Amino acid sequence: MPADDRRVLLGSISGVYGVRGWVKIRSATEPRERIIEYAPWQIGIGGSWREWRVEEGRRHGDGVIAKLAGVDDRDDAVALVGAEIAVPRSCLPPSGEDEYYWADLIGLRVMTLEGVALGTVERLLETGANDVLVVQNGRERLIPFLRERVVRSVDLEAGVLQVDWDPDF
Numbered sequence: 001m002p003a004d005d006r007r008v009l010l011g012s013i014s015g016v017y018g019v020r021g022w023v024k025i026r027s028a029t030e031p032r033e034r035i036i037e038y039a040p041w042q043i044g045i046g047g048s049w050r051e052w053r054v055e056e057g058r059r060h061g062d063g064v065i066a067k068l069a070g071v072d073d074r075d076d077a078v079a080l081v082g083a084e085i086a087v088p089r090s091c092l093p094p095s096g097e098d099e100y101y102w103a104d105l106i107g108l109r110v111m112t113l114e115g116v117a118l119g120t121v122e123r124l125l126e127t128g129a130n131d132v133l134v135v136q137n138g139r140e141r142l143i144p145f146l147r148e149r150v151v152r153s154v155d156l157e158a159g160v161l162q163v164d165w166d167p168d169f
Helices: 032-037 074-078
Strands: 007-017 022-027 041-045 048-052 054-060 063-068 084-088 109-112 117-126 131-136 140-144 151-155 160-163
Touching: 007 041, 007 063, 007 074, 022 032, 032 054, 032 063, 117 140
Parallel strands: 109 160
Antiparallel strands: 007 022, 007 084, 022 063, 041 048, 041 084, 054 063, 109 117, 117 131, 131 140, 151 160
16 A cells, blocks of 8 residues: 555544434544544444544543534444544645654664664554654564664655664663
């Protein structure tokens, strides 16, 4: 799948809100309500994806609620609970210089400064203190995403992320 056509997960449907088809959203965007701005949503249920238009949405307490086109009652909304929300990569605004979407880092080969291959970025974790790269290569490594101290360079075109990291750790 071309890079601009990849699905980028932005959240999931975590529950229902009211009786008129509104759903509660667990958003991974910053701020949370920004998820409403992206369109069209691709909703994934059981490995099957369908495009949906968001009619309305807003922040509600600590979360987000949304009304999807064609989801008009509580029963319709219940059927979507647990579904993932994604958008095509091309729908996201360009990242700034030395800024990266997590989705762009997933799949990069991770190399030490000495050229030792550590594996591939499988996912990232948000810890509060800093983000952490989860690197797989027969074993799992957790490498802090600390610019300049640990992560020395990111070359999206070459598909390589270079780190100052002990391969035995």
